Amino acid sequence: MAIFKITHITKYQYSLPIKESINEIRLFPHHFKDQEVLDHQLLISHDPEIEYFRDYYGNRVANFNNLAAHNEMTIESRMTVRVNHSLKIPEAEITTAKDLQEEKNNDITLLRLSYPETIARQQDIDAVLASFDAANNSIITVAQLCNEYIFNNFTYTKGITNIETTIDEILELKKGVCQDFAHVLLQFLRTAGIPSRYVSGYVCPNESGLRGEGATHAWVEIYSPIQGWLGLDPTNNIWTMDNHVKLSVGRNFYDCTLIKGTFKGLARQTLSVSVSIRYEDGRHFEEMNDVQLEKIPQEINEQISYIEQQQQ
Structure with a gap:
């Protein structure tokens, strides 16, 4: 706390x-x-x-x-x-994206948050998800693997993107800042059929030296029917914790x-x-x-x- x-x-x-x-x-x-x-x-x-x-x-x-x-x-x-959400890793669960289909069909908001953007480089997204066996793995496992993939394959670099930068451009550059990585993670998760939303807020500085500390920050939340909304920060390859302060949520940056x-x-x-x-x-x-x-x-x-x- x-x-x-x-x-x-x-x-x-x-x-x-x-x-x-x-x-x-x-x-x-x-x-x-x-x-x-x-x-x-x-x-x-x-x-x-x-x-x-x-x-x-x-x-x-x-x-x-x-x-x-x-x-x-x-x-x-x-x-x-x-x-007060210091738990750094959610509880293990076996829920898959397929298990969420009926609930999404009955909830227009969850369904709305499950549609990926139409992009030119969708094959790149599909290939990575196939390597994770996203169709059969639990939503927690898939989300964590996608979070880790972005952290390991994209470089945190200020000044080369802006609010107009597209997902295709970020995938090409493999560089950007928190809002870019959040948009890419959303594309992965929604393609996998996992309801997910963009979050804006702050990461308060601590001794861990997280990237994006002190200024406004962005991350992603996925929906679990068992645990509710769970936050992932692809900029730092972590689940959200005590130093993440949430301001607003939506489909993307523009909603927030x-x-x-x-x-x-x-x-x-x-x-x-x-x-x-x-x-x-x-x-x-x-x-x-x-x-x-x-x-x-x-x-x-x-x-x-x-x-x-x-x-x-």
Whole structure:
């Protein structure tokens, strides 16, 4: 069991005033038997009115608008969570993907989470699963073998992929970061017929030196009719444990995007994200990253340059 105090600050800055910023956020820690939310605060610049709801996958979501002109927007999420799922390996079970078919047919969500993406390199996925005898092995065994395969055959490398990178491209590169490895693992598991979902959250630093610590992280959960949802972290070749804090779940990254929105106006924007994690014993870890945003189209870029020149 562990208690973490996590502060997640997202800061947008604009080169020119923008208005009517409309946003949707998923920065709320899940509350379930292995993760207790002791406290959560959401602070947003300009103090907008916030509307809350639950999405299809049960994530808590907030919508808000900043209508007045502004050059900066900060979203700060402060949470205190108690995590208690230190069991590093699930119990052994004999359930196979075939055994899940009837339950999937009666549960549209499980069925939805069992469909793999249509990709060009599907033969590569099929060949690896055949080598694992995925059709006859238990879902726990297949999941663990797939997790280990990604860890051993893909290199953790920052800066060469982005949210637009496809599964085919990741399979070609054999490099990437946590969200890439989660998407590849989902392709393996769903091809094998195992209901599985993408998870976004944090890996809190510990003495093990896990990759992806301190910043937002991604992993996968598989469904077991006996043990419920079980988490695998392909970036580190482990089952999730006390230092994994869950924020949201869905089919893929897009269902779990922490913040997404739009605005009116012509401006260049920059985005920085800071994650601070405090422990009960007083230890403190902080990481800040500048996020690479999509490139502005040339025509829009020229218009912004012209406006900036006129203001000089």
